[in-house]
Amino acid sequence: MDYKQVGLICGIEIHQRLDTKYKLFCNCRPQITEEEAIQKIIRKLRAVPGELGDVDPAALYEYFRDKTFIYDYFAKETCLVELDEEPPHPVNSEALEIALTIAEMLKLYIPDEVHVMRKTVIDGSNTSGFQRTMNIGIGKETSLINTNxxxxxIKDLELEEESSGIIEKTGNRMMFRLDRLGIPLVEIGTYPDIHHPDQAREVAEALGMICRMTGKVQRGLGTIRQDVNVSIKDGARIEIKGLQDLRLVAKLVENEVLRQKNLLEIKKILLDKGLKEIKEKIIDVTDIFKNSSSKIIKNVLKKKGRIIATELPKFHGLMKKIIYEKKTLAKEFVDYCKAHGVQGFIHTDEDLSKYKLETEFENLKKKIKATDEDIVLIIAGEENQSKEVAKILIERAKQCLIGIPEETRFAQDDGTTIYARPLPGSARMYPETDIQPVTISNELLSKIKENLPEMPEKKANRFIKEYKLPKEMATQIIHSHSLSQFEELLKKYDKIKASIIANTLLSVPSEIKKKYNLDPDLIQPRFFEEVLGLLQQNKIAKEGITEVIAGLIKTTKVSALKIAEQKDLLMLPKEKVTEIIKQLIKENKDFIEKKGKKAFMGIAMKNLKGKADGKLVNQIINDLIKE
Ligand SMILES: [Zn+2]
Incomplete structure (x- = not known):
């Protein structure tokens, strides 16, 4: 694809959780806990027009959905601040200093005074109905990320509170967990200077790496998220939110370009066919279906439901059209319905024989005078709701004539996206009156400037020189999310070679997947610590590291030492090693005479399965074989 020709314009935002002692506006533990919730709190939220000013369409959209929100409350991670029953405490100074450090590293302009603002959010993820955010830095001409x-x-940097995590959404009930709410995070946004999918990935990588250089960011699944804004020539700005896997950034952008290109093509086809407008034609056609042998229809009619039909003129064939990957236009329509909390539909671009509805649809087409160029569709269910679905479908179909509606979409784990809501307007911030502005003193700024973390390249060179890491390994560890743990482990386990620590952090996750078919995301940071602790004490050999970690994943409650014992990975005592070698010498007398001691050493090590130190084995062999 020639991205220049399609006119790709893309900006990126990264959200990185900070690793602080407390949350941003209270003294709770900023962690996602493994403990059970101790209480559930039920709330209804509503938008207050006075505070919102001009309510933007996104807010209104959420507002009109009559929802019940249920919040999980935890012992150590939640207090009255998360419940919005107590005013927020002053801004966490540790978080502020980390944010200022990153702003300095990115060469941003830092304001003299930091103001906490409220950003309207009424999807329930914030109990207060808004998210607190503060601008920490604004891009200057020199604030650049260089890419290939x-x-x-860089546009700006914000310090914000994390929203609460959604657990479940069923109908009008949404369940959230409050442990996540209030964890400090930095949001860094770029200008829409990105014109290639790979460039989007490069920028996301570079920004993530700069944050990690502070050694003060959380690691693990969900601790960093990317949002991208994508548009192409004649397309529209689409905001894609919540991508967790950095490797998918480029694919996400590629897919959005394809989606917009194909939606523009559909628009052209419809216009070429002479379609000028889509009229709302919604009729009850239950009569046509009352003797249907279709299971779906029978079920609906049994429950006194109705069959509602509508038509999309000139759409024949288009519902099957692939928009990107395996997603068809029909799937776009289905996602749109789902976001509005309603079920799907059956249409004439589908294989109707699988529903046993061919005859009924023939009669239906006659009744509403549809031609072969049109799409006829039905919605089966409760009468009012089905009519609502029909309206939503027509609304989405009308957008096909415009081309691409501006909207927010959610990133999925496979690099595809689904419709979330209309794009929010921009004027939705107002000052947080419960928190005093924070003055950024010159003393504080100088302190931060004097203690700036090493930039990535410099750090890599130091690793090569100081710890004798091979160049490739040094680069890999700098790019990895394990960097700060690597540095912690280096300090803690000074008897272990740096390359062994780096290799453990870099290779174990993929080996865990390959050899043990386990999810590497399940490796907790403490697993590495425990297993390297055993290595430092000479309790296991480095060959046993992966197996112990696999064991820890399977049974988290057991210690690494216990697992090493169970898996027979503990180092053997000297007497036992001597005994095994004595036996091996007896069995391999001829071999030793022919090939010598050195070759025998290989046999001995293989038989000991790494459970003895090479030096010790060598010494025992030398003592036993005097020649
Ligand atoms: Zn709290």
């Missing part, structure tokens, strides 16, 4: 596709300007 050219420089990208």
């Amino acid at each position: 596709h050219g420089p990208v300007r």
Whole structure:
């Protein structure tokens, strides 16, 4: 794809959780806990027009959905601040200093005074109905990320509170967990200077790496998220939110370009066919279906439901059209219905024989005078709701004539996206009156400037020199999310070679997947600590590291030492090693005479399965074989 020709314009935002002692506006533990919730709190939220000013369409959309929100409350991670029953405490100074450090590293302009603002959010993820955010830095001409596709300007950096995590959504009930709410995070946004999918990935990588250089960011699944804004020529700005896997950034952008391109093509086809407008034609056609042998229809009619039909003129064939990957236009429509909390539909671009509805649809087409160029569709269910679905479908179909509606979409784990809501307007911030502005003193700024973390390249060179890491390994560890743990482990386990620590952090996750078919995301940071602790004490050999970690994943409650014992990975005592070698010498007398001691050493090590130190084995062999 020639991205220049399609006119790709893309900006990126990364959200990185900070690793602080407390949350941003209270003294709770900023962690996702493994403990059970101790209480559930039920709430109804509503938008207050006075505070919102002009309510934007996104807010209104959420507002009109009559929802019940249920919040999980935890012992150590939640207090009255998360419940919005107590005013927020002053801004966490540790979080503020980390944010200022990153702003300095990115060469941003830092304001003299930091103001906490409220950003309207009424999807229930914030109990207060808004998210607190503060601007910490604004991009200057020199605030650039250099990539292989050219420089990208940084726009700004915000310090924000994390929202609560959604657990479940069933109908009008949404369940959230409050442990996540209030964890400090930095949001860094770029200008839309990105013109290639790979460039988007490069920028996301570079920004993530700069954050990690502070050694003060959380690691693990969900601790960093990327949002991208994508548009193409004649397309529209689409905001894609919540991508967790950095490797999918480029694919996500590629897919969105394809989606917009194909939606524009559909628009052209419809216009070429002479379609000018889509009229709302919604009729009850239950009569046609009353003797249907279709299971779906029978079930609906048994429950006194109705069959509602509508038509999309000139859409024949288009519902099957692939928009990107395996997603068809029909799937876009289905996602749109789902976001509005309603079920799907059956249409004439589908294989109707699988529903046993061919005859009924023939009669239906006659009744509403649809031609072969049109799509006829039915919605089966409760009468009012089905009519609502029909309206939503027509609304989405009308957008096909415009081309691409501006909207927010959610990133999925496979690099595809689904419709979330209309794009929010921009004027939705107002000052947080419960928190005093924070003055950024010159003393504080100088302290931060004097203690700036090493930039990535410098750090890599130091690793090569100081710890004798091979160049490739040094680069890999700098790019990895395990960097700060690597540095912690280096300090803690000074008897272990740096390359063994780096290799453990870099290779064990993929080996865990390959050899043991386990999810590497289940490796907790403490697993590495425990297993390297055993290595430092000479209790296991480095060959046993992966197996112990696999064991820890399977049974988290057992210690690494216990697992090493169970798996027979503990180092053997000297007497036992001597005994085994004595026996091996007896069995391999001829071999030793022919090939010598050195070759025998290999046999001995293989038989000991790494459970003895090479030096010790060598010494025992030398003592036993005097020649
Ligand atoms: Zn709290």
